[in-house]
Amino acid sequence: MTVPIAPVLCVVAAILTGLLYPAGQVAWRVRNEQKQFELVPRHDTCSVLNDPLLQGCEKGVVHYPTGQVFFACAIDTSVREKWFPAVMEFDPEAALNPKGGIVRLDLKSSKVTRLELQDFPPTFHPHGLSIVPSPDDPNQLLIAAVNHGASGSSVEIFEHTLQTTTARHLETFRNDKLLPAPNDVLLLDRHSFFATNDRSNVRSKLWTAVERSGWVKGGHIVYKGKDGNAKVVADKVEYPNGIAASVDQKHIYVGDNSRAQVLVYERRGTNRLRLVDTIPIPHAADNLSVEPSTGNIYVTGVNQFFSCLVAFLMDGPTVCPGAVTKITNNTDHDLFFGKKYKTSIVFTDDGHRIPVMTIAGVVPDLKKSFVAGLSEFLKKLKAQTGAVKRISKDLSYYDIEAVKQQERIDKLVASGADIHDIRKQKEVLEETFQMMPDGKRRLATAHKDLSDLLEKFMKNAPPEAASSEEVVAAKELLAEVHV
Numbered sequence: 001m002t003v004p005i006a007p008v009l010c011v012v013a014a015i016l017t018g019l020l021y022p023a024g025q026v027a028w029r030v031r032n033e034q035k036q037f038e039l040v041p042r043h044d045t046c047s048v049l050n051d052p053l054l055q056g057c058e059k060g061v062v063h064y065p066t067g068q069v070f071f072a073c074a075i076d077t078s079v080r081e082k083w084f085p086a087v088m089e090f091d092p093e094a095a096l097n098p099k100g101g102i103v104r105l106d107l108k109s110s111k112v113t114r115l116e117l118q119d120f121p122p123t124f125h126p127h128g129l130s131i132v133p134s135p136d137d138p139n140q141l142l143i144a145a146v147n148h149g150a151s152g153s154s155v156e157i158f159e160h161t162l163q164t165t166t167a168r169h170l171e172t173f174r175n176d177k178l179l180p181a182p183n184d185v186l187l188l189d190r191h192s193f194f195a196t197n198d199r200s201n202v203r204s205k206l207w208t209a210v211e212r213s214g215w216v217k218g219g220h221i222v223y224k225g226k227d228g229n230a231k232v233v234a235d236k237v238e239y240p241n242g243i244a245a246s247v248d249q250k251h252i253y254v255g256d257n258s259r260a261q262v263l264v265y266e267r268r269g270t271n272r273l274r275l276v277d278t279i280p281i282p283h284a285a286d287n288l289s290v291e292p293s294t295g296n297i298y299v300t301g302v303n304q305f306f307s308c309l310v311a312f313l314m315d316g317p318t319v320c321p322g323a324v325t326k327i328t329n330n331t332d333h334d335l336f337f338g339k340k341y342k343t344s345i346v347f348t349d350d351g352h353r354i355p356v357m358t359i360a361g362v363v364p365d366l367k368k369s370f371v372a373g374l375s376e377f378l379k380k381l382k383a384q385t386g387a388v389k390r391i392s393k394d395l396s397y398y399d400i401e402a403v404k405q406q407e408r409i410d411k412l413v414a415s416g417a418d419i420h421d422i423r424k425q426k427e428v429l430e431e432t433f434q435m436m437p438d439g440k441r442r443l444a445t446a447h448k449d450l451s452d453l454l455e456k457f458m459k460n461a462p463p464e465a466a467s468s469e470e471v472v473a474a475k476e477l478l479a480e481v482h483v
Contacts, residue, residue, distance in 0.1 A: 046371075050456055051112045053103045056080050057372045059129040059184065059242070059287050060105075062361045063141065066162060069105045069361065069370060072126035072145055075114075076100075076468065077374070083125060085148045085181060086198065088208055095150035098122035102129070102145060102158070102167060107368050113165055117158065120169035123150060128184030128242070128287075130193065134159070143167060144187035146195070153182050155195055155224070176201070178222050178230050184287065186243045186252070191226040194233070194271075196240035196254060211239070221254065223271045234265060234273040242287030242359075247295050251276075255285030255299060262288065262299055262327065279341050281325045287359040297327040298346070300360045300371065322357030323348045324371060347371060382470045384450045385477055391443045392481045398436050405429040444483040451478055 056074025063070065074080040082094035101124060102115045117124065127146040134140035143158040154174040158167040170190070180201035186194040199211050200218035211218045221234040221243070239258035245251070245267075252265040252273055262285050264277035284301035291298065302320040324347040330339050349357060349371070356374040363369065405428055412422045454474050 047110075049105070049110060049112070050453075052456075052458075053101070053112050053114050054105065054372070056100075056374050057103065058127055058358050058374065060359045060361060060370065060372050061129055061131050062289065062363055063131060063162075064292060064363065064365070067107045067363055067366050067368075068162075069107060070129060070131055070141075070143065071103045071105065071372065072100075072129040073103045074100050074125070074374075075103070078468065078470070080125075080374075083148070083150075085153060086127060086183065088203065090203065092150065095125070095148075096123055098124065100124045100126050102126065102143065105370070107363060107366055107370065115160065115167045116165055118166050118168045120156070120158075121149075125149065128182065128196070130185045130187035132187045132189060135189070137161075139163075142170075142187060142190055144185045144193055146182045146185050152176055153179060155179070155182060155185050155193065157187075157190070173224055173230070175222075175230055178232060182222075183240065184242045186245055188249070189226075191228075193224055194243055194252060195222050195224070196237075196243050197222060198240055198257075221252075221265075221273060223273075225271070233271055234275070237263070241285060242299075244288040244290045244297070247290065247292050253288050253290070253297055255288050255301070257284045257286060257301065260284055260301075262297065277340060279327055279343065281327075281343055282345070283323045283325065286357075289359065289361040291362050291364065293364060295329070296362075298360050298362060299325045299327065300357050300373075302356060303348075320356050321348070321350050322354060322373065324357070324360040381450075381453055381474055384446070384453055385470070385474045388443070388446045388450050388477055388481060391439060391446050392477075395436065395439045395443060398432055398439060402429060402432050402436075405432060440483070443481070447478070447481060447483045450474060454478070 053075055054071065054073060056077040057071040058074075060069045060071040062068070074084075076097070076099040079094050079097045079099045081089065082091035083089055083097070102117070104113045104115060105111075106113075125148040127148055129146070130144045132142050134142055139162050141160045141162065143160055145156050145158070147154050147156050152174055153176075154172050156169065157171040157173075159170055160167040179195060179197050181197055181199045183196045183198040185196075188194070196219065198219050199208055200216075202208075202218075210216055217236040217238045219237040219240040220232045221237060221240055222230050223233045224230040234254075237254070238256055240254050240263075241257045242255040244253045246253070250267055252267055254263040254265065256263050256278075259278075260281055260283060262279040262281065263275060264279065265273035266276045268274060281299055281301075283303045285299050286301040288300075289298045290296070300322065302322045304320060323345055326344050326346045328342050328344075330342040332339075332342065347360065347369075354371060354373045357371060358373045360371045361369060405425060409422060409425050409429065412425060454471070458471070
């Protein structure tokens with residue numbers, strides 16, 4: 001018995017439509033809203049900190065009294081490319097590589113410091129991050145970080161004394177059933193926090209793509225209390241990413257990446273969360289920050305979420321345009337019609353200076369702000385090494401061709417060839433000579449750029465960076481190629 005093709009195709013089309021409809025609906029809305037702003041870099045007053053420690057920084061949190069930002073950074077992005085459960089990368093050897101860290105940036109001086117983690121195993125792969133002041137000492141901070149360890153993901157609690165370079169480990173919380181895929185954490189005090197779990201525990205790139213499409217809501221939010229017990233306090237969330245709290249901590253904000261919106265939850269007495277509002281924005285909602293003097297919410301994310309997601313899952317290029325949206329309380333006339341919040345784009349980037357924007361923050365007292373993301377300094381080093389290599393190869397080709405062309409001319413002259421043929425060969429040789437000065441100039445420029453990039457990288461790089469494949473290749477090439 002043969003199965004009619006048309007009904008089968010109709011069934012497949014119906015299934016695909018059902019799968020893709022939620023994603024398509026969001027994409028259509030976002031596309032229309034993005035017509036209001038240009039996806040171009042606007043960095044007239046910005047300075048880019050190409051510090052080797054500030055690489056692959058998914059989340060950053062401001063300590064407003066000191067103007068310091070604490071980041072969860074991969075540091076070596078080549079490790080993150082192989083081990084990052086959030087995008088289904090599970091290389092067990094990379095998981096054992098002790099590369100990640102908590103990095104502090106002083107916005108006043110631009111000084112960057114990696115905190116030494118005491119009483120803690122060397123392998124650390126941070127994702128989300130949160131800080132709160134210690135109730136016992138104003139000079140101490142409590143830091144919570146999501147860690148994607150080799151044996152499983154966890155939330156780690158540290159204690160840090162301001163102006164020092166260390167953080168002492170206090171506690172590990174791990175629950176593979178409730179937090180198989182933690183993304184971000186919101187620390188409340190020494191013993192309690194909220195955390196987002198962004199997907200189910202199925203290790204499959206295809207299934208993750210299905211979940212991210214909005215067809216399956218595999219995410220949820222967990223609360224861990226002072227008694228050590230944890231519970232799901234909001235379930236069936238499509239793609240819960242960054243999490244933050246209102247200034248009075250009565251409301252919890254969660255970025256829903258797939259739906260390009262911010263979820264507003266009311267925090268109940270039992271720490272259960274009740275969804276009271278959704279705020280649509282014109283890009284993915286990755287991480288959030290709340291500026292305490294105004295209560296304004298800053299949401300950062302990529303503009304082309306689904307294409308960037310596919311790039312991540314399929315190991316493709318990860319240069320994604322991004323934006324930052326500011327959310328404020330609405331005071332305009334349309335408040336009467338139920339519009340509680342006002343949104344405005346405050347920053348955009350085309351993806352070439354900040355490849356994947358993930359977090360932004362504003363510090364009014366310093367009149368400064370920051371935007372960070374999964375910038376890939378080692379990839380820049382690798383790309384520049386490739387540029388020097390290509391130009392050097394071109395010059396070598398010109399030299400070889402010039403010798404060959406001169407040999408042809410000598411043979412033509414010796415054989416008494418037609419003067420026209422000899423003249424034509426000499427013209428070809430002259431063209432080759434004319435290309436050499438430009439090639440040498442390009443090589444000198446590329447060589448200097450690579451040298452400067454390497455020097456800047458090694459100035460503050462961790463010791464293990466010197467042995468990385470990219471650094472070794474750059475050093476060898478600089479020594480080999482002379483300009």
